[in-house]
Amino acid sequence: MPEAIIHVDRISKTFVSKVRKKGHREKKAVAALKDVSLDIFDGEVFGLLGPNGAGKTTLIKCLTTLLLPTSGTASINGFDVLKDDAQVRASIGCMLMGDRGLYWKLTGRENLDYFGALYHVPRDARRKRIEDLVALLKLDEFVDRTVETYSSGQKMILAFAKALINDAPILFLDEPTVTMDVPTARELRHIVKELNRQGKTIVYTTHLMHEAEELCNRVGIIDHGEIIALGSPAELKTSVVHEDVVSMEGVFPDASVGRLRSIAGVREVAVATEASGLMKLDVMCDDSRALLPRIIEAATGNGAAIEYIKPKEVTLEDVFIAKTGRTLSVDTRVLGEREAPRRGG
Ligand SMILES: Nc1ncnc2c1ncn2[C@@H]1O[C@H](COP(=O)(O)OP(=O)(O)OP(=O)(O)O)[C@@H](O)[C@H]1O
Ligand SMILES: [Mg+2]
Numbered sequence: 001m002p003e004a005i006i007h008v009d010r011i012s013k014t015f016v017s018k019v020r021k022k023g024h025r026e027k028k029a030v031a032a033l034k035d036v037s038l039d040i041f042d043g044e045v046f047g048l049l050g051p052n053g054a055g056k057t058t059l060i061k062c063l064t065t066l067l068l069p070t071s072g073t074a075s076i077n078g079f080d081v082l083k084d085d086a087q088v089r090a091s092i093g094c095m096l097m098g099d100r101g102l103y104w105k106l107t108g109r110e111n112l113d114y115f116g117a118l119y120h121v122p123r124d125a126r127r128k129r130i131e132d133l134v135a136l137l138k139l140d141e142f143v144d145r146t147v148e149t150y151s152s153g154q155k156m157i158l159a160f161a162k163a164l165i166n167d168a169p170i171l172f173l174d175e176p177t178v179t180m181d182v183p184t185a186r187e188l189r190h191i192v193k194e195l196n197r198q199g200k201t202i203v204y205t206t207h208l209m210h211e212a213e214e215l216c217n218r219v220g221i222i223d224h225g226e227i228i229a230l231g232s233p234a235e236l237k238t239s240v241v242h243e244d245v246v247s248m249e250g251v252f253p254d255a256s257v258g259r260l261r262s263i264a265g266v267r268e269v270a271v272a273t274e275a276s277g278l279m280k281l282d283v284m285c286d287d288s289r290a291l292l293p294r295i296i297e298a299a300t301g302n303g304a305a306i307e308y309i310k311p312k313e314v315t316l317e318d319v320f321i322a323k324t325g326r327t328l329s330v331d332t333r334v335l336g337e338r339e340a341p342r343r344g345g
Contacts, residue, residue, distance in 0.1 A: 005170060005201050006040035006063065011072035013058050013225075032058040034225040035072070040203060045196050047216030048205040049316060051328055055225040056205040057097060060174045063203070064094045077170060090119070093163035097174040097205075101159070108143040108150075108158045109134075112165055119166035126165075133161045136191065152179040160188065164195075171195065171202045177211065189215055209316040209328055221320055228323045237314040240322040243267060244288035246295055248281045249274065249308040257281065259298035265291050278307060288313055 013033040019026050032055045040046045048056050061067035063074055065085040074081045077091035102111050109130060116126040134143055139161060142154050150158065156179055163171060173192070177185035192215060196202055206212055212219045213233045221229040221236070229236055252271075260269045260283055270282040281299070285291050288311035299306060320328045 003042045004039035005042040006038075006046075006074065006076055006203070008036055008038040008040075008059075008063070008074040009072055011036045011059070011062055011069045011074060013055075013062060013067065014070045032225050033062070033069070036222075036225070036227055037072075038220060038227060038230070040201065041218075042201055043196070043199060044217040045192065045202045045204060045215050047212040047219040048203065048222055049207065049209060049212045049219050049320075049328070050205075050222035051207055051326070054207075054222045056207075056222060057174055058225075059222070060094075060096065060172050060203070060205060064092060064096075064172055065089060066096075090166070091168055092170045092172060093166060093168040094172045095159050095163040095174060095176050096172075097176075097178060102147050102155060102162065104148040105146055107146055108139060108161075111147060111158065112143075112161055115162050116165045121166055129165060129167065133164055137161050153181060153184055156180055157184070157188075169200055171200055173202065174205045175207070176204070177206070177208075207328055209320070212316055219316065221316070221323065223320075223324055229319055233316055236316060236319045240314070240319050243284045243286065244311060244313050246283040246285065246288050246292065246309065246311045248283065248295075248299060248306055248310075249278045250299075250304065250306040252279050252281060252299060252304050253302045255302045256299045256304045260295060263291065263294050263298055266295070 011033055012031070012035050015030045015032055016027050017030065019028045036055075036059060048059065050056050058067065062069045063076060063081060065081055065088050068082070076088045079087040079091065081088050103114065106114065112130045112133065113126060116129060117123075121129060134140055137157055137160065139157065142150060143158075147155060147158065156176065160173075160176055163173065176192075177188055180188060189211065192202060192204065204211070204215060216233065218230065218232050219236060220227045229239070231239065257269055257271060260266060260281070263285075265286045266283055267286070268284040270284070272280045272282075274280050283295055285295070288295075292311055296306070296309070317328050320326070
């Protein structure tokens with residue numbers, strides 16, 4: 001069993017805020033985290049996946065000493081977030097959504113130098129580190145301008161560089177690709193993978209299930225302040241649905257259906273006739289990607305004609321739907337990321 005480098009021990013966080021309604025004031029408590037316990041292992045990319053308001057940022061803030069939990073505690077790299085906050089901060093690099101914590105009147109380079117000094121990186125090492133980051137993240141075009149002139153994506157990239165300035169073993173990245181364009185987001189994910197290969201442990205929050213699937217060794221799905229599912233993407237997917245479905249439409253003689261049913265790994269073939277007169281076959285199987293060539297081969301021949309074929313694999317979205325009855329992706333930011341590729345053709 002690998003070692004837990006982050007150990008979260010029954011953390012709860014309740015915010016009490018003032019509510020104003022029709023001239024009437026009262027206090028309202030929001031339970032943002034409810035008794036969350038979690039181990040994150042040395043060397044993994046751990047994804048915290050959940051919709052808006054789930055508690056992702058609150059958990060990251062509690063783990064990075066920016067917020068005091070209402071109850072419970074956590075240890076990071078062996079240090080207690082409540083008692084050893086200086087050592088915890090020395091062990092982590094952090095990029096938070098919302099507050100990017102950059103100085104707008106300073107240039108990007110000056111920001112990095114300032115935060116490097118704050119983390120006690122010696123001057124020469126700092127200069128070298130900044131040069132490396134400028135090259136790695138392609139900052140040269142804007143690093144010597146004041147941050148107030150940056151686009152929102154450029155601010156995000158600088159915030160990412162800031163998280164890397166002290167070369168800490170543990171990185172917390174809170175929705176780092178929000179407001180990045182599609183190629184930049186892809187590049188960031190690529191760098192995250194590379195940093196992980198170099199040995200860094202990474203905690204990555206997102207509400208984009210494709211990011212979680214692509215990057216993470218394990219994912220915790222969080223909803224209403226609770227971890228509702230935990231495991232590798234593959235484990236989570238098999239925990240809710242055991243089958244993929246390949247949907248086909250066309251003309252299929254009985255022999256095709258018989259051949260499909262006899263493929264090892266095919267569990268069931270549902271046959272229906274569409275209003276158009278075409279047949280619709282739903283082939284339930286273990287692994288649609290692996291079986292697709294055999295499915296096509298079995299379906300064709302004897303005058304069969306496939307008009308349409310679509311394999312549907314189980315996704316983390318399906319896991320979320322199965323656990324909550326809601327979808328993850330009701331969010332304009334998701335639409336932005338999905339629609340962007342179409343603009344380029
Ligand atoms: N300072 C605060 N005062 C009152 N309520 C708060 C405060 N900060 C967060 N909350 C509430 O706590 C809950 C969890 O918020 P949090 O920011 O952790 O969600 P999130 O998962 O990061 O969401 P998002 O995807 O939108 O960033 C929300 O209901 C939010 O409104
Ligand atoms: Mg958040």
